Amino acid sequence: MLRLEGLSKRFGGVVATDGVSLEVAQGEVHALIGPNGAGKTTLIGQISGSLPPDSGSIFFLERDITRASLHERVRTGLARSYQITSIFRRFSVLDNLALAVQARSGSSFSFWRPVAEEKDLFEQACSILEEIGLSEKKDQTASTLAHGEQRALEVGLALATRPRLVLLDEPMAGMGPEESRRMIALIERIRSSVTVLLVEHDMDAVFRLADRISVLVAGRIVATERPEQIRSNEEVRRAYLGDEMQGDEVAA
Amino acid sequence: MRRSILLLVVLSIFPLAMQAADNLFYVSFASRVMIYAIAATSLNLALGYGGMISFGHAAFVGTGAYVGAICIAEGVTSAWIAWPAATAAAALAAWLIGAVSLRTRGVYFIMITLAFAQMMFYLVNSMKAYGGDEGLTLPQRASDLGNEVVFYYVVLAFLLGSIYCLKRLTESRFGRVIVAIRENEARAEAIGLPVFRYQLACFVIAGAVAGLAGALLASHGKYVNPNVLHWSQSGTLMIMVILGGVGRLWGGALGAAVLLGLEHLIADYPLAWLEALAPNYQQHAGLGVGAVLLAIVLFAPQGIAGLLAGKKNAAA
Numbered sequence: 001m002l003r004l005e006g007l008s009k010r011f012g013g014v015v016a017t018d019g020v021s022l023e024v025a026q027g028e029v030h031a032l033i034g035p036n037g038a039g040k041t042t043l044i045g046q047i048s049g050s051l052p053p054d055s056g057s058i059f060f061l062e063r064d065i066t067r068a069s070l071h072e073r074v075r076t077g078l079a080r081s082y083q084i085t086s087i088f089r090r091f092s093v094l095d096n097l098a099l100a101v102q103a104r105s106g107s108s109f110s111f112w113r114p115v116a117e118e119k120d121l122f123e124q125a126c127s128i129l130e131e132i133g134l135s136e137k138k139d140q141t142a143s144t145l146a147h148g149e150q151r152a153l154e155v156g157l158a159l160a161t162r163p164r165l166v167l168l169d170e171p172m173a174g175m176g177p178e179e180s181r182r183m184i185a186l187i188e189r190i191r192s193s194v195t196v197l198l199v200e201h202d203m204d205a206v207f208r209l210a211d212r213i214s215v216l217v218a219g220r221i222v223a224t225e226r227p228e229q230i231r232s233n234e235e236v237r238r239a240y241l242g243d244e245m246q247g248d249e250v251a252a
Numbered sequence: 253m254r255r256s257i258l259l260l261v262v263l264s265i266f267p268l269a270m271q272a273a274d275n276l277f278y279v280s281f282a283s284r285v286m287i288y289a290i291a292a293t294s295l296n297l298a299l300g301y302g303g304m305i306s307f308g309h310a311a312f313v314g315t316g317a318y319v320g321a322i323c324i325a326e327g328v329t330s331a332w333i334a335w336p337a338a339t340a341a342a343a344l345a346a347w348l349i350g351a352v353s354l355r356t357r358g359v360y361f362i363m364i365t366l367a368f369a370q371m372m373f374y375l376v377n378s379m380k381a382y383g384g385d386e387g388l389t390l391p392q393r394a395s396d397l398g399n400e401v402v403f404y405y406v407v408l409a410f411l412l413g414s415i416y417c418l419k420r421l422t423e424s425r426f427g428r429v430i431v432a433i434r435e436n437e438a439r440a441e442a443i444g445l446p447v448f449r450y451q452l453a454c455f456v457i458a459g460a461v462a463g464l465a466g467a468l469l470a471s472h473g474k475y476v477n478p479n480v481l482h483w484s485q486s487g488t489l490m491i492m493v494i495l496g497g498v499g500r501l502w503g504g505a506l507g508a509a510v511l512l513g514l515e516h517l518i519a520d521y522p523l524a525w526l527e528a529l530a531p532n533y534q535q536h537a538g539l540g541v542g543a544v545l546l547a548i549v550l551f552a553p554q555g556i557a558g559l560l561a562g563k564k565n566a567a568a
Contacts, residue, residue, distance in 0.1 A: 048442070074444030086439045088432055099432050100443040102425055108445065109453065110425040118425075161443050 001026040001195055002047070002078075002165055007056035009042050016042035018219035019056065024165065029187070029196040031206045034216035040199050041083070043216065044169050047197070048080040049073045061164065075104070077164035081154045083173055083199075089143035093134055096142055096153060097125035100160035125160065132156040132186060148179030152186065165195040172202045184208060207231075255560075260412075267404045279400045280472070285512045286404075286411045287468045292492035292504030293414055294461035299490070300499030301422055302454040303434030304354070307362045308369030309489050311349065312342040312459040314376065314481030316466025321476045322382055324390045331394035335467045342463020343456050345372075350455035354448060366483060373481040387477025394471045407468055411505065414461055419501055421457075430454050431499075491541070495548055497555025506556045514541055 002024040009016045017039045024030045034040050045051035047058060049070035057066045060078055068076070088096050101124045102108060102115070115121065129135045132152040137145060142153060151171060158166050171187070172180045184205050187196060191209075200206050206213065207227045214224040215236050223236050230236055267279045295309045316338035323334035349368045356364055382388045397403045421427045429450050433440045441447050470476045479485065488511070496507025518537040526533055533539070552559050 050438075050442075069446075070441045071444050071446045074442065079444075080442060082439075082442075086436060086442070088435045088439065090435055091432070095428075099428055102428065103440075103444040108425040108429045108450070111421050111427075112424055114420070114423040115425055115428050116423065157439070157443055 001061060002197070003059040004043075004047070005057045005059070007043070007046055007053045007058065009039075009046060009051060009054050015219050017046065017053075020216070020219070020221055022214055022221055022224065024195060024197050025212075026195055028211040029191050029198060029209050031198045031200060031210035031213045032216060033200070033203070033206055033213060038216045039219040040216055041169070044080065044167055044199060048078070048167055074161050074163075077162070078167070079158040079161045079163035079165075080167035081158045081169060081171060083169040085147075085150045085154050087142050087150060087153050087157060089141075091142055092139050093142055093145065093153060094122065094125055094129065094138040097128050097156055097160045098122050100157045101125050101128070104161045128156050128160045131159065131189065133182065148175055148182065151175060151179070151183065155183075155186065159190065159194070163194055165197065166190075167197045167199070169199050170201060171198070172200060172205055180205060263408055267401045271401055276400045279404050281512075281516065283400070283404045283407045283472055284469075285509050286407045286505075287465050287472060288489075288492065288512060289505035289508040290407075290411050290414050290468070291462050291465035292489050292496065292508045293411075293418060294458045294465065294504070295489045296493045296496075296499065296504040297418060297421070297461070298455055298458035299493055300497075300503060301427065301434065302430045302451060302458075304451060304455060305362050306353075306365045306455070306458075307483070307486050307490065308349065308365035308367075309458075309462055310481050310483065310485035311365075311369035311372045312346055312462035313466040313469070313485065313489075314369075314372060314478075315345045315459075316342040316463025317470040317476045317480045318376055318382070318388075318466075319463070320394065320467030321388050321390055321470040324392065324394055324471070325382065325388060329392060329394060329396070331397065331471070334394045334471075335464060338467030338470075339460050339464045342466065343460035345463075346456045346459020347452070350452045350459070354451050354455065366486070369481060369486055370483060373478055373483070376478045376481055383477070385478055387475060387479075390470065390474040390476075393474060394467070397471065403472065407472075410464065410468065414464075415501065415505065422501070426450070426453070491545055493555075495545060495555060497557030500555060500557035500561075502560075503555050503557045506560075510544075510556060511541060514544060 004020055004022040007017050007020040020043060032040055042051060046053045049068060053066065057064060059065070060076060063076070065073055065076065088099065091099070098121045101121050105121070129138055132155060134149060134152060134156070137149060142150065145153065155168060155171055171183050175183065180202060187209055198206070198209065210227055212224060213227055213230045215222050215230065223230060223233050225233060266282060270276065270279045291313050295306065298304045298306050319341040320334045320338035323337055328334055349365065353361055353364045353368065377385045392398065393403065397406060429440070429445055433447050433450060437447055466480065469480065492507030492511050493504055494507070495510055496505065497503030515537045518540050519534055522534060548555060
């Protein structure tokens with residue numbers, strides 16, 4: 001569904017991604033892990049379209065999207081969430097999602113008709129609200145939500161664009177155990193309808209959710225395998241997981 | 253709502269009352285205030301709702317003023333032609349300037365819009381055929397709207413029309429997108445909105461309305477000179493928006509009324525005690541205006557519109 005071929009990006013003398021090739025298959029939850037500084041954020045930026053790669057190609061649904069802009073990629077069904085929460089803080093929770101629904105349903109060069117009359121927009125936004133478990137907070141200003149709820153809204157914004165593939169950039173960042181559990185449950189709920197590329201440091205979540213795991217070390221993919229194979233992969237163990245792999249409950 | 257109706261009634265009766273009192277000066281003055289209110293409202297769309305801090309809005313007012321004036325000077329005196337031509341020319345200018353400027357952000361955007369406006373200022377200064385730096389005096393207003401009361405109602409209709417359009421626009425899909433881009437541009441792009449296109453459209457609409465205000469201004473005074481494009485005019489419009497309320501429906505109009513009203517009061521109604529304290533203070537109206545602006549920024553960041561609305565709703 002998503003295929004990366006030899007993606008490279010340099011920042012001055014620093015090689016952030018070094019010929020990354022990767023395939024995400026339709027319907028899977030594909031996790032991308034790697035130590036800090038491995039180039040995960042750069043890679044996500046290149047896939048989503050905010051960072052142009054120096055070389056290499058990106059194919060999504062068999063189309064070359066290497067040069068497509070961020071918003072064009074969203075229109076083809078490739079949406080993302082951010083590691084650092086990026087929501088419309090002064091909008092209500094419902095308005096946040098209604099805007100994302102609006103963005104994918106028809107043109108917004110409509111200057112006269114009030115949005116409030118578009119029942120359909122808000123109905124669809126409400127169904128996303130239900131999915132992310134924020135129905136009761138719909139009229140609250142987004143900035144007043146608790147951290148975990150803001151993270152859920154962050155993912156909701158990506159889902160509201162009705163993506164075929166969603167990039168989740170550390171959805172559990174800064175979450176407590178209870179909030180993490182809810183996020184895992186949310187990803188479990190959406191995995192039947194959308195392909196997920198998950199970047200996450202919470203190994204517990206990664207091993208629970210992922211169908212396949214790719215390990216990025218120093219800008220290169222060193223392995224792409226099933227979770228149980230990753231656990232026993234010598235190279236991965238040496239390069240990244242080290243001693244942490246001894247126990248099952250591994251937190252990065 | 254009740255306040256709006258009251259305001260409407262007062263504005264409608266005002267010229268008739270003034271005419272009865274044989275004081276047409278204030279009818280003409282009110283027209284001027286309302287023209288500036290239209291210009292400031294248009295800036296508020298770009299600056300307040302769109303978050304585009306344009307420091308070159310006078311370029312569009314000036315384009316409209318000059319195109320409107322040149323039409324009349326060349327014998328095309330119908331307002332039905334001169335004013336739409338002025339509006340279209342300003343829209344075109346905004347499109348060209350916006351297409352370049354909107355590729356920059358922050359301080360660079362402020363500076364590049366200023367630079368474009370200054371370029372146009374010097375351009376009209378050198379247009380010898382149309383008066384150069386001395387300006388262009390017109391034989392008449394567009395469509396012979398010489399009657400102050402009639403002209404007042406025309407301007408009032410345009411002002412109310414533009415505020416109503418702004419209200420519709422901000423509640424529309426387009427308006428939500430514009431405000432969303434102001435709030436979080438990166439996120440707007442990441443939910444699939446082509447940010448540049450929406451910002452440019454907003455900038456062009458604001459420029460077009462500013463151009464209409466410029467054409468009205470030229471007709472009102474039967475005169476234009478390059479100073480309508482001077483950077484200090486852009487600053488004045490910005491002060492009006494900040495005074496009145498950034499991103500508030502009535503912000504531009506209130507700011508224009510208060511600023512021009514204040515200037516008029518300081519200049520025309522000498523205060524003996526202040527004169528004793530500071531002779532010639534009337535030549536420095538900017539000082540008083542500055543003090544008011546300072547007070548607003550410090551104590552009422554939502555502007556006068558925010559004060560009037562109370563604390564019940566933050567900027568949409």
